[in-house]
Amino acid sequence: MSEYDIQRIDAAEARPLRRALLRPAQPLAAVDYAADHDPASLHLGAFKDGVLVGVASTHPQPMPGSHRDTGVWRIRDVAVEHGHRGRGVGAWLLERCIAHASTQQGSVVWCTARVGAYGFFVRMGFARSGPPIEDPEEGPQYTLYADVPPLERSWKIS
Numbered sequence: 001m002s003e004y005d006i007q008r009i010d011a012a013e014a015r016p017l018r019r020a021l022l023r024p025a026q027p028l029a030a031v032d033y034a035a036d037h038d039p040a041s042l043h044l045g046a047f048k049d050g051v052l053v054g055v056a057s058t059h060p061q062p063m064p065g066s067h068r069d070t071g072v073w074r075i076r077d078v079a080v081e082h083g084h085r086g087r088g089v090g091a092w093l094l095e096r097c098i099a100h101a102s103t104q105q106g107s108v109v110w111c112t113a114r115v116g117a118y119g120f121f122v123r124m125g126f127a128r129s130g131p132p133i134e135d136p137e138e139g140p141q142y143t144l145y146a147d148v149p150p151l152e153r154s155w156k157i158s
């Protein structure tokens with residue numbers, strides 16, 4: 001994994017890759033989320049030779065259908081360029097998001113995933129919450145969640 005470098009980035013830097021990999025038919029504004037402007041949010045970029053090839057974001061947000069409203073972090077738009085998939089970049093980005101939630105006293109992380117990414121989150125230890133929600137544009141959206149492991153509570157991302 002040393003060939004890749006993970007750094008904190010601004011949401012604006014993440015948006016072009018978000019759009020290209022997740023919503024290519026939509027304008028850039030479609031991936032400008034209100035939560036991007038939450039000062040607690042974290043946006044990460046994976047770089048290869050100085051080029052951004054992966055992104056992931058996380059911010060506090062209660063999970064739909066759960067009564068818990070504190071310590072709950074949403075992980076959003078984990079996306080890796082096609083030529084860089086299958087090398088552990090997505091896993092690393094996801095783990096760093098979970099680690100950040102942990103440093104902020106997060107106890108649960110959750111996300112929504114399309115069919116194509118569902119297996120990734122399951123492989124990463126996430127469990128499904130309820131039936132999928134049908135999105136007219138993107139198809140079934142699965143909600144998945146995972147406990148934040150206590151082991152990672154000592155991690156710190158500057």
Ligand SMILES: CC(C)(COP(=O)(O)OP(=O)(O)OC[C@H]1O[C@@H](n2cnc3c(N)ncnc32)[C@H](O)[C@@H]1OP(=O)(O)O)[C@@H](O)C(=O)NCCC(=O)NCCS
Pocket residue numbers: 021022075076077078079080081084085086087088089090091092111112113114116117118119120123124
């Ligand atoms: C999902 C995605 C982020 C995975 O990134 P990646 O860098 O290829 O993932 P990794 O190489 O870190 O894979 C980690 C593990 O998950 C597995 N995995 C990756 N994608 C998988 C998938 N779609 N289904 C099942 N398992 C998957 C890998 O085989 C690997 O398992 P291993 O540890 O046993 O080898 C990437 O495919 C992607 O950008 N998809 C399009 C965007 C998207 O849909 N994102 C999710 C929306 S939040």
